[in-house]
Amino acid sequence: MRETILEVSHLSYLYEGEHEALHDVSVSIKRGEQIAVIGSNGAGKSTFFLNLNGVLTPKEGAVIYEGQAVGRSRKELNRLREHVGIVFQDADSQIIASTVYQEAAFGPMNLGLSREEVKERTDRALRYMDLEAMKDRPPHYLSGGEKKRVSIADILAMKPEVIIFDEPTASLDPVNTAMLEEVLVKLGKEGRTLLVSTHDVDFVYRWAERVLVFEGGRILADGAPEEIFRDSQVLKKAHLKKPVLLEVTEFLVRKGLLGEGLYPHTVEELQKYF
Amino acid sequence: MSDKRAGHSHGSLSIDQYAYGSAMRSWNPSFKIITAAVFLVCVIAMDRLPVSLLVLFFMALTVMAGGRLSPLRYLRLMAVPLAFIILGSIAVAFDFSLSRGGDYCLFLGFFYISATGKSLLEAGSLIVKAFSAVSCLYLITLTTPMGEIVGFFRKLHVPKLLVELMYMIYRFIFILYDSERKMTVAARSRLGYHSLKASWYSFGRIFSNLLVVSMRRAGAYYDALESRCYNGDLRFWEDKKPVRPLQVLWALALGALILALRLFVG
Structure with a gap:
């Protein structure tokens, strides 16, 4: 079994005097897991992410990285932030520098690395996201998809163990959505631990190996996609739709065309059974 | 292009x-x-x-x-x-x-x-x-480019606060400009500028809205900075030229x- 890399135990978080944004959340994430985080807006996904990366510190409970509870000192928080990166939903709220190169180099610069090391990491991240040709361009004249790629390169340059994508496909066109999925698959194959929040259940079904469902600041369900999406209680409570492929699979099983217990996650997998 | x-x-x-x-x-x-x-x-x-x-x-x-x-x-x-x-x-x-x-x-x-x-x-x-x-x-x-001009001021040892403000203002000009343009188009599509009176009204609403938008943006921005190990010191890569x-x-x-x-x- 894979080792646990990041763990959250009994975490609660409160936004200034208001209702609780997260309540008693416990989850343990293993190295290399591909996790989708779903749930309606305001269910606590973003707050959960910000806690995972140390931007927000929990009111109760703890975040445990590689077996060590993360304290509140700047040093410990920065260690967490270095190893757990977030690609924010809105690239414009993340991009700060005035050229693509400076932007991708911002994280490594903050890590206090040598000039050569910063350059090496930045070059590699830009190459990974196919941004070398526009490295001297200002981010504010890039298109939405290009900005998204820059915001991913930002995080890759920090070489985090865990990468969180907060609704990465929001406001992306189909071409860029496909590009993003490719990147996610590629990163997954390289063994990175990924957490992706999304509303696209079909994407979740074909990509994720584990699903966390948030509802009202709690984790409503945690399991493999075929478990989660077959649980009508969960679907109802979290206002989720069933993935089309699962519907088709269930229909085929009912008609006796497909054996029970088979859950293909992609159309290609389904075709293999025939 | x-x-x-x-x-x-x-x-x-x-x-x-x-x-x-x-x-x-x-x-x-x-x-x-x-x-x-x-x-x-x-x-x-x-x-x-x-x-x-x-x-x-x-x-x-x-x-x-x-x-x-x-x-x-x-x-x-x-x-x-x-x-x-x-x-x-x-x-x-x-x-x-x-x-x-x-x-x-x-x-x-x-x-x-x-x-x-x-x-x-x-x-x-x-x-x-x-x-x-x-x-x-x-x-x-x-x-x-502006970033390099501000970088020059940093080399002159202009106070850090001013230099960082210059960077932020420069970046925000484009974000606010975009928000303003979107809001103006939205207002225009609802006849927000059909008369002088309506124009002044829409203009006022858009600018008060811009304040709210910038406050929210600033919050999101700060979170994003922190998540990349920002330590209160904006340091950018500068190419050797x-x-x-x-x-x-x-x-x-x-x-x-x-x-x-x-x-x-x-």
């Missing part, structure tokens, strides 16, 4: 785009800024028509040929301060009085506008001097020409 996509190609933002596209971007920013500043001081301190003319042509030529900016764009940008400069020189060129005087005189009902040959020449050289000074500043702004011999030669040539003019023309 990028201007079309983003649609910011009009107005003063074009200066920003020209700077990014300039072929002189590879020049060392500190070198550009210091030389331009030195020649700016020369123009103002020497206050000689030939010097002003020389610097004006030299700077314009450098930006157009060295930076590959089309003459049409350059002239259009030069026209921006035209109105101010002309208005300013009118006061120098002409004298308003109730009695006749000067070399040229025009009677307008109950007062005279007059000018002397000397005053006209003075106004002329003032105009050239002003444009010459503008050309020095354009050498900086049309070839050096060595000063090349040809560039030094360029500056020395202008210096020598100015010196020669002062020696032989006066």
Whole structure:
């Protein structure tokens, strides 16, 4: 079994005097897991992410990285932030520098690395996201998809163990959505631990190996996609739709065309059974 | 290519785009800024028509040929301060009085506008001097992106707070500009500008909304900064751009020409 890399135990978080944004959340994430985080807006996904990366510190409970509870000192928080990166939903709220190169180099610069090391990491991240040709361009004249790629390169340059994508496909066109999925698959194959929040259940079904469902600041369900999406209680409570492929699979099983217990996650997998 | 996509190609933002596209971007920013500043001081301190003319042509030529900016764009940008400069020189060129005087005189009902040959020449050289000074500043702004100019201020040890504010303001101009444009389009689509009264109303609403938008943005921005290990110190990567011999030669040539003019023309 894979080792646990990041763990959250009994975490609660409160936004200034208001209702609780997260309540008693416990989850343990293993190295290399591909996790989708779903749930309606305001269910606590973003707050959960910000806690995972140390931007927000929990009111109760703890975040445990590689077996060590993360304290509140700047040093410990920065260690967490270095190893757990977030690609924010809105690239414009993340991009700060005035050229693509400076932007991708911002994280490594903050890590206090040598000039050569910063350059090496930045070059590699830009190459990974196919941004070398526009490295001297200002981010504010890039298109939405290009900005998204820059915001991913930002995080890759920090070489985090865990990468969180907060609704990465929001406001992306189909071409860029496909590009993003490719990147996610590629990163997954390289063994990175990924957490992706999304509303696209079909994407979740074909990509994720584990699903966390948030509802009202709690984790409503945690399991493999075929478990989660077959649980009508969960679907109802979290206002989720069933993935089309699962519907088709269930229909085929009912008609006796497909054996029970088979859950293909992609159309290609389904075709293999025939 | 990028201007079309983003649609910011009009107005003063074009200066920003020209700077990014300039072929002189590879020049060392500190070198550009210091030389331009030195020649700016020369123009103002020497206050000689030939010097002003020389610097004006030299700077314009450098930006157009060295930076590959089309003459049409350059002239259009030069026209921006035209109105101010002309208005300013009118006061120098002409004298308003109730009695006749000067070399040229025009009677307008109950007062005279007059000018002397000397005053006209003075106004002329003032105009050239002003444009010459503008050309020095354009050498900086049309070839050096804002980030590099701010980087120069950091090297000068301008207080950190100011330098970081400059970075942030620069980045935010584009974000706010985008938000404003979207809101204006949305208001227009709902007839928000169909009358003068409605226009003022929409204008006010949009600007109060912009405040809310910027506050929210600022919060999101800070979170994103923190998540990338921001420690209260904005540090950006700066490319090493060595000063090349040809560039030094360029500056020395202008210096020598100015010196020669002062020696032989006066």
